[in-house]
Amino acid sequence: MARIMVVEDNALNIKLFCDLLSAHGHEARPVTDSRIALETALEFEPDLVITDIQLPYVSGLDLIRSMRGEERLIHVPIMAVTAYAGHGDAERIYAAGAQAYVSKPISVARFVAEVSALLPKEATAA
Template sequence: MAKIMVVEDNALNIKLFCDLLTAHGHEATGVMDSREAMETALRIEPDLVITDIQLPYLDGIELMGLLKGEEKLAHVPIMAVTAYAGEGDDERIRNAGAAAYLEKPISVARFAETVARLLEETGAPNEDGTH
């Protein structure tokens, strides 16, 4: 079971993402306020971080920079999601540290496949607890 932190300011999206992750055997922790994301990440030491890009206070780009700058978290893959993909956003998001990037509304199958791929690439526990 992988530990996955979801940073999303929309309550419906955070519930959807966390429910999907839980259904796939993962331990999901939702964070609705991006200002609490670093503290939560340091406490739970996630195997994967999923973050929205459009967040109040600290946007997803800034958050990725903080996560990648923290020695304990620098190795953790980040999957970015956003509803507002514009010209050049893909490159900008990947340059900020995202290992994967999905546009909203998400495809449930693509979301699950991307999570599985990122966890496999880092050797994090699978649904059945194996590596």
């Protein structure tokens, strides 16, 4: 079981992501306010962070950069989720420090596959 933090301001999306993660045997920690996401990550010590890019207060890109600046979080994989997968977005997401991104509306199969690919093999055994 992996510990996965989900940063998302849309209630339906956070429920979907957390339900999918729980159904695959993971512990999902929802964070709906990006202003407390960095503090929550340091406390929760996730194996993976999934973050929306379009967030109020602190953007997903800024959150990723902040996590990459924290010694305790620098090696935690990050998957970005965005509704605005336009030209150049992938480059900006990867440059900020994410290892993967999935565009919304999500494909459940792709979402689950990306999560599995980012987690250590021992964490994916449900």
